[in-house]
Amino acid sequence: MLPDLSLEGRTAIVTGAGRGIGREIALVLAEAGADIVAAARTESEINETVEAVSALGRQAIAVPTDVSKSSDVDSMVATALDRFGKIDILVNNAGKLLRLPVAPFPDVTLSPPRVTRESVTAMTDEEWQSIIDINLSGVFYCCRAVAPYMMERKYGKIINIGSNNATQAFPLVAAYNASKAGVNMITRVMALEWADYNICVNAIGPGDYHTEMTDRTWSDADGRQRHLDGIPMHREGDLRELGVLAAYLASPASDYMTGQLVYMDGGLTAR
Secondary structure, eight states: GGGGGGGGTEEEETTTTTHHHHHHHHHHHHHOOOEEEEEESSSHHHHHHHOOOOOOOOOOEEEEOTTTHHHHHHHHHEEEEHHHSSSOOEEOOOOOOOOSSSSSSSSSSSSTTTOOOGGGGGOHHHHHHHHHHIIIIIIHHHHHHOOOOHHHTEEEEEEOOOGGGGSSOOOOOOHHHHHHHHHHHHHHHHHHHGGGGGGEEEEEESSSOGGGGGGHHHSSHHHHHHHHHHSTTOOOHHHHHHHHHHHHHHHGGGGGOOEEEEESSSTGGOO
């Protein structure tokens, strides 16, 4: 391995590390040499991630965390520091998706394409807030919690997981799209605030990937074909590709890169 890409001796926190994109990123970072703090709400899932990281010869701990609660985040960071003594890398991956309209459709036949009958109920205050709390406030809480320690050491890599939905509008995902657009902007703001402290803050925007969160449409034959037809490269994204990109952004090879939004989406956002 090129030494510029090595994460040997680094400690990484990965939120939403129990499955999907988060687990794959945690495993690739471990392959590159990092020790892992796996955070998510479901303890059994992050325990499985820890086992997989340990099988790669790296140290790992599972820290049950609800990123929508700042007290949980502060406790998670304290646990990471107590175990490893430092935090070099933060990957903000925890996320939530709901497909619901802003207001109920009086006639489903006039609603946007592919709106199912169970989707005609408007999003509630609680549903809206839960997505903003996890997808946007959670990123803010995690960055705010680790930044003082990174600033003290004058080193850090923060990688926020956004989405092509941050720049492309789709019906039924107002809260999700708004939260991911917010992630893009706070990524750029924090990059400017912390540049003097040698903290690089970047975002990855995945496109269409088949994960637990998107399984409902990918598992349906028609839905899968619609996904593939809409992707210029006409193939499903590979989660490992996202992990390798995260490893690059976490490595010394990207030390001059900050405030950037990198889309890995098969060409979706090129249109």
